[in-house]
Amino acid sequence: MVRETNDAERPLRADAARNRTKILEAAAQVFAQRGLEATLDDVAEAAGVGVATVYRRFPDKGALVVALFEDAVEEIAALARRASDFEDSWAGLTFFIEEVLQRECANQGLRDVIVGSPYARERMALAKQRIGPVLGELIARAQREGLVRADLVESDVLVIEMMISTLGGAANKAAPDLWRRYLALALDALVTRRDAPRSLPAAPSAEVVLEALRASTARRGALRA
Amino acid sequence: MVRETNDAERPLRADAARNRTKILEAAAQVFAQRGLEATLDDVAEAAGVGVATVYRRFPDKGALVVALFEDAVEEIAALARRASDFEDSWAGLTFFIEEVLQRECANQGLRDVIVGSPYARERMALAKQRIGPVLGELIARAQREGLVRADLVESDVLVIEMMISTLGGAANKAAPDLWRRYLALALDALVTRRDAPRSLPAAPSAEVVLEALRASTARRGALRA
């Protein structure tokens, strides 16, 4: 799952290698749950390790983030290619949107990376350059076939995913599938025409939704006292 | 526009009253643009006044926020009532959503208040208790008339407004009307059935959109380096 020690260097001592793994696992867990705003101290604690040990393996927070998420980003690029191979372009498009959204909602850290965290900014910019055209072509095909509204633009998809994942990630504990409701709603907006609306996954109680709402906008300072 | 000095107290000195006004105006401006995460030091500077002067007039940040936004919140409650008076329930609903959204997008501070900033939390909770039923009834009426999808729920409206205003507020400088595009999209999702999609306000360049995206999720730490 994670690349072993650098190729040209002598292997790590057994305990060091063990700790490196523990760190990556803990980081995956912590960043997924709390996003990149989690501290390396948090990661260290979750790994049952001192902070210094983390910094001994990874020069800084950004390095750890990149190590953790480059696979995930790669996977998204692969999803775009798979989506564009669908016979049914609309199915391909929804496939892509849903798969990405699911990953973003399950993983706040991934979402931060995608939306442009400076910890992995240019890495992500590169990926976007590859994904963009593929996605754009898929949309164009769906439009040619009259399945998707003609005025839809590639960046709309990004925006929609960002809007939904903001809520989805925050709601994760109380209502892990809340995002599916708004995905369904969004998809209904993308088609050229429809008769009956597709059925929506059930909404949780208003309290849960409101709480998710608040959590999702937690720009510090604005929302914490 | 803003209430004068407290009723029972002796009137402020001329310069003090003048400054109080300048502070409120500056705060309105600053909070609108940058949200409640703006500092009282920022407000003071914008007002051309020392921080102490701000604190002399308002015991703390929360007091200033409440003084600034209670009218705006009240106005939203009024909008809900006006909306429910519409003959055409769908028109009423879209009226409400659009008016609120416009205010939220033009005013990040208002958005923070609505979404649950602790600076005005219970104030807002009270307002929601009044607005909720009115909005709920309006939705129910539109559903009875077959205009709005049957599975729409009151909190959905809140969620949609929050999702769009997140983006809209952030995009304010580069693309002040970007939110209208996603509002149009969202409305297309709410109706029971439609043939042609309503036309969408034009999308700005992808760069602008991406930048807005990034700005809108600026949870500090996750996105600032």
Added chain:
DNA sequence: CATCAACCGGAGGCATTCACTCCGTTTTTA
């Protein structure tokens, strides 16, 4: 089993941010 490089932990260092206060000076009012 002895040696020592590699590794470990976690207490700080350092820089930043932000709400709020203190106090010597200035302005208003009576």
Added chain:
DNA sequence: TAAAAACGGAGTGAATGCCTCCGGTTGATG
């Protein structure tokens, strides 16, 4: 003109967060 009111902005204290230092421990090696 003098006292009361108000002023400004440097300063305080409390977080927060990235990262480092260093005295002690542990694992590979002969």
